[in-house]
Amino acid sequence: MSTEPTELKQELKARIIQHLNLQDRTVESIADDMPLFGEGLGLDSIDVLELIVLMDRHYGVRISDPQQGRTVFQSVNSMAEHIEKNR
Amino acid sequence: MILASTRYRDGAFHSGGLRFAVEGDGADMKLARAWDKLEQDYPRFHRADRLSRVLMLGAAPFFAPGGALEKADREHIGMLLCTSTGSMESDHRYHELLRTSGTASPALFVPTLPSIALGELSIRHGLHGSGLCLMMTAPSATAIAPAIGMLRQQGMRWAVCGWTDTFAGRAEAILAAMDMEHAADDLVNELQHLFDEH
Amino acid sequence: MRVPVWIGAARCVSALGEGAAAHVARMRTGGTALREHPGPASKPMVMGRIPEELLPDGPDRIHRLMDRCLAPLLDEVRPKPDERWLLVIATAKGDIHAMEQGDAAASAIPLLAEHIRQRCGIAHPPLTISLACASGTAALIAACTAIEQGHADHAIVLAADALSRFVLDGFAALFALDPGPCHPFDAARKGTTLGEACAAVAVSRDRSRMPRMLGRWRAGAIAHDANHISGPSRTGEGLLRAVRSAMRQAAVQPSDIAVVNAHGTGTDYNDAMESIAFERSGLGDVPISGYKGWFGHTLGAAGLLETVIALEALREGTALRTEGFSTTNVPGRVHVLTNDQQVRGNLLLKTSSGFGGANAAVLIEAASA
Numbered sequence: 001m002s003t004e005p006t007e008l009k010q011e012l013k014a015r016i017i018q019h020l021n022l023q024d025r026t027v028e029s030i031a032d033d034m035p036l037f038g039e040g041l042g043l044d045s046i047d048v049l050e051l052i053v054l055m056d057r058h059y060g061v062r063i064s065d066p067q068q069g070r071t072v073f074q075s076v077n078s079m080a081e082h083i084e085k086n087r
Numbered sequence: 088m089i090l091a092s093t094r095y096r097d098g099a100f101h102s103g104g105l106r107f108a109v110e111g112d113g114a115d116m117k118l119a120r121a122w123d124k125l126e127q128d129y130p131r132f133h134r135a136d137r138l139s140r141v142l143m144l145g146a147a148p149f150f151a152p153g154g155a156l157e158k159a160d161r162e163h164i165g166m167l168l169c170t171s172t173g174s175m176e177s178d179h180r181y182h183e184l185l186r187t188s189g190t191a192s193p194a195l196f197v198p199t200l201p202s203i204a205l206g207e208l209s210i211r212h213g214l215h216g217s218g219l220c221l222m223m224t225a226p227s228a229t230a231i232a233p234a235i236g237m238l239r240q241q242g243m244r245w246a247v248c249g250w251t252d253t254f255a256g257r258a259e260a261i262l263a264a265m266d267m268e269h270a271a272d273d274l275v276n277e278l279q280h281l282f283d284e285h
Numbered sequence: 286m287r288v289p290v291w292i293g294a295a296r297c298v299s300a301l302g303e304g305a306a307a308h309v310a311r312m313r314t315g316g317t318a319l320r321e322h323p324g325p326a327s328k329p330m331v332m333g334r335i336p337e338e339l340l341p342d343g344p345d346r347i348h349r350l351m352d353r354c355l356a357p358l359l360d361e362v363r364p365k366p367d368e369r370w371l372l373v374i375a376t377a378k379g380d381i382h383a384m385e386q387g388d389a390a391a392s393a394i395p396l397l398a399e400h401i402r403q404r405c406g407i408a409h410p411p412l413t414i415s416l417a418c419a420s421g422t423a424a425l426i427a428a429c430t431a432i433e434q435g436h437a438d439h440a441i442v443l444a445a446d447a448l449s450r451f452v453l454d455g456f457a458a459l460f461a462l463d464p465g466p467c468h469p470f471d472a473a474r475k476g477t478t479l480g481e482a483c484a485a486v487a488v489s490r491d492r493s494r495m496p497r498m499l500g501r502w503r504a505g506a507i508a509h510d511a512n513h514i515s516g517p518s519r520t521g522e523g524l525l526r527a528v529r530s531a532m533r534q535a536a537v538q539p540s541d542i543a544v545v546n547a548h549g550t551g552t553d554y555n556d557a558m559e560s561i562a563f564e565r566s567g568l569g570d571v572p573i574s575g576y577k578g579w580f581g582h583t584l585g586a587a588g589l590l591e592t593v594i595a596l597e598a599l600r601e602g603t604a605l606r607t608e609g610f611s612t613t614n615v616p617g618r619v620h621v622l623t624n625d626q627q628v629r630g631n632l633l634l635k636t637s638s639g640f641g642g643a644n645a646a647v648l649i650e651a652a653s654a
Binding site: 202 | 436
């Protein structure tokens, strides 16, 4: 597990932008602790599912319940934490 | 009668007195630039599938300030979308990713139904009315006359009606904002005329 | 005065069997047809797959499904190649198998529609409707309204969708599938189960020439949620509007409706939404069934297939139970049937809802047995 936490977070941001087609976003515009849903990045329920695919495909981390996804996908911080713990 | 009409084809947009053309690398970039030209504050546009985007773009002037349907009651605006390729562009994207990666993308799967474009348009403008997506090889107003009648039967006073197609790099829309309280034959004839100019 | 429109000559095939009467018989005495089959990547998956022996030979599955219903229907009603006949087709994914085989262009739905038009020998260009999971119900509305308004005297309505990896994987990615057979409206529901089907009917203003009369058209409506692309409105906005519009057009009260045949997919959000819309429509006491626990969610075919079966049962004064349902926890007050029940009256309300926030509702009077 060579990826440093900061490096992992930057990589996650880039993947989120690419995967969710957030054309108006840059890696710099997403803070580590920014809420991904609601007021923050404004993601919706389909995006949760898309992030589940992202986690599985790139980090081999499986999330089998979209409700659990809501906690994992609170922010880039929580996503990175979940990856570190589970991969 | 047709209150207003718009045309978009591969970067060239025409709506009443408004006429412009945008350059860009590919259909998606052109659509994005045309959208920016219309000064629409609606970030969701950029995340929608191509069929939905070309429909939202073509219909935007109808709902803009001073537009033909700006003040129309959203409960009584119907939608008729004719298309030959439907969601094939989205089908292809979804299927290619599934084939090459082995995992299905939920976000790409949803727009593999052409009527998703009606959903996007209805969300954009709060349209609760009736609507159909009709698949046909070429735009034909006579072929959809029964569908126009159906909207009227269900109390649709106005309609966004027309043709959109997107596949293999192409993107086009010919749309009309219609006042439905006119003789059915006249509506069909006017719409056919609009398609024939195409 | 509205022109009376008659519905009959029904044909249908699903995992449960062939023909409306056979469906009703199996639903009265047997259990679900949903079972494990090899799914994508050979993983076993519960689905409603039509047994091979029920399907004729053909180039691929969607054609085989359609031909199963179309061939006998055409023998029976013999449409004429004049402008008084209309063909209305409903499908969500058509020949998507062609794309899976690498031929994207061949998957175009108008190609399939033209093939069917020629097969039917109908001159008028077909009305080919794609309205997600509301396609079948929408097609019936379009056909019956076309006849009421004089665009045609007779119509054939054909609705079909076949199982495909394309759709199975897509619904799985949406976490919309129950691992077992689905449980519409039930507290234990975990998602839907996919199936495949074809249903076809003839619709006509000429009562005397309608074989195997099934019912009389009253009214129908389509409405949009304008809320979310993949999830239904929490408050049932679109379905409520579709039901209200149909009831207004037909000038009926909730108490006139004998039974509601719901969309009932078995997903948490859909069934919750429907219960709210039905309660808001004043239908909280009317018996409700959903049929997807028997043969699965058959997408664009679902609305027409379920209408045909519900009418066949209602002809005999019966509302069939909801397979897979025992206790409910949906937020709206609804009377979901756990047992087959004799009902008073002959008026069916059938509803469908789909992605894109499209909702369709039809009111049809069942013919007497």
